[in-house]
Amino acid sequence: MTYGSAITGLAGYRPSRVVTNEDLAGPAGVTPQWIEERTGIRTRHECGPDEDILSMAITVATKALTASGVDPAEVDLVVLATATKLQLIPGWAPQVASGMGLRCGAFDLNAVCGGFSYALAMASNAVKMGDARNAIVIGSEQIRHMLQPEKPDTFVIFGDGAGAAVVSRSEHQHIGPAVWGSDGSREHVIYTERVGAEHHVFMDGPSVYKWSTKDMPAAARKACDLAGVSLEDVRWFVPHQANRRIVDTLARVLRFPDEGVARDVVVTGNTSSASIPLALNALRESGRTSPGDLALLIGFGAGVTYAGQVVRLP
Amino acid sequence: MNTTEEISSEVIRIIRELIPEYSGELTSTTSFEDIGLDSLSRVDLVVETEALFDVEVPDSEVPKLVRISDVAGFVLANRAAV
Numbered sequence: 001m002t003y004g005s006a007i008t009g010l011a012g013y014r015p016s017r018v019v020t021n022e023d024l025a026g027p028a029g030v031t032p033q034w035i036e037e038r039t040g041i042r043t044r045h046e047c048g049p050d051e052d053i054l055s056m057a058i059t060v061a062t063k064a065l066t067a068s069g070v071d072p073a074e075v076d077l078v079v080l081a082t083a084t085k086l087q088l089i090p091g092w093a094p095q096v097a098s099g100m101g102l103r104c105g106a107f108d109l110n111a112v113c114g115g116f117s118y119a120l121a122m123a124s125n126a127v128k129m130g131d132a133r134n135a136i137v138i139g140s141e142q143i144r145h146m147l148q149p150e151k152p153d154t155f156v157i158f159g160d161g162a163g164a165a166v167v168s169r170s171e172h173q174h175i176g177p178a179v180w181g182s183d184g185s186r187e188h189v190i191y192t193e194r195v196g197a198e199h200h201v202f203m204d205g206p207s208v209y210k211w212s213t214k215d216m217p218a219a220a221r222k223a224c225d226l227a228g229v230s231l232e233d234v235r236w237f238v239p240h241q242a243n244r245r246i247v248d249t250l251a252r253v254l255r256f257p258d259e260g261v262a263r264d265v266v267v268t269g270n271t272s273s274a275s276i277p278l279a280l281n282a283l284r285e286s287g288r289t290s291p292g293d294l295a296l297l298i299g300f301g302a303g304v305t306y307a308g309q310v311v312r313l314p
Numbered sequence: 315m316n317t318t319e320e321i322s323s324e325v326i327r328i329i330r331e332l333i334p335e336y337s338g339e340l341t342s343t344t345s346f347e348d349i350g351l352d353s354l355s356r357v358d359l360v361v362e363t364e365a366l367f368d369v370e371v372p373d374s375e376v377p378k379l380v381r382i383s384d385v386a387g388f389v390l391a392n393r394a395a396v
Contacts, residue, residue, distance in 0.1 A: 189373070207373040210357045245354055
């Protein structure tokens with residue numbers, strides 16, 4: 001037997017420390033204006049000593065579950081999307097579940113900035129197939145400690161944060177089929193490398209921009225086709241919040257009305273797998289959305305890999 | 315559209331759309347740096363040029379395209395024969 005699936009709860013978590021362009025300009029040897037003109041970002045958040053991937057994930061997943069009204073005893077799966085966890089074994093999704101008092105199925109997923117859309121597809125499929133009554137999908141990233149001021153293109157863009165969604169069994173198909181793809185020949189455009197005891201992030205910004213602005217519009221249109229809707233039916237465009245320039249170019253190419261485009265990147269920076277649920281939740285908290293609104297999600301990034309889908313908002 | 319001049323003319327048209335605030339002269343020898351076309355706008359130019367002329371510019375070639383004549387030359391050398 002198969003079921004429908006729907007997002008029933010959303011939540012976001014931004015670490016308490018706000019990092020402004022003024023904070024970063026000096027160490028990076030640039031001006032605050034340079035940062036904003038180049039990235040469109042004004043602030044991003046950074047984990048304090050009591051915050052990390054795990055604590056943010058537990059907090060945000062608990063908030064999303066509360067928002068959904070779902071009984072914790074009816075959660076059967078937790079999927080943690082993260083690309084910045086430095087410990088390889090174990091995966092941390094079981095600790096997220098335990099931190100919530102759950103003993104359900106739990107696994108990590110790493111599709112970098114596309115992670116939330118991949119995880120949402122996995123959770124939705126599990127619910128639709130009857131493998132889970134409810135699933136919690138989390139994107140949680142702590143990346144700022146992996147950045148260096150002498151590499152301003154990454155130093156000023158990325159932020160820490162987490163976002164989560166609860167996916168529940170539904171009479172309706174409110175999470176559309178996933179469109180996804182990858183191009184491993186572009187593995188060099190964003191990657192991490194150990195430098196001494198540290199992990200550093202390297203990015204070829206123009207190549208990332210070229211791939212995303214050239215290939216993601218077609219992926220976005222395909223996600224709409226798979227969901228059986230037209231772009232004009234979609235009220236909200238919520239792409240991965242890579243930087244404002246990429247978001248704006250995608251919106252322009254897709255001719256998306258300006259007021260329907262999520263630009264959470266301006267205040268949150270690029271939080272990798274957390275960016276889409278953070279932006280979705282911010283839209284919802286703004287009071288501008290209505291239940292049932294269609295939103296087009298498309299996550300993309302290092303790999304390179306992408307995934308997206310059309311969803312109806314709770 | 316087979317000559318460098320014709321291709322350059324189209325490249326110039328795209329640049330005018332990308333930076334409408336620039337009203338100065340554009341010739342085949344104009345460098346992108348001189349007219350304030352930043353690195354991501356150069357990528358916009360490359361993507362639009364790829365679509366217009368049905369060429370694929372490898373990531374590694376993009377930084378080498380620093381003048382209008384470089385873009386026109388790449389297109390001329392790599393576009394599918396018609």
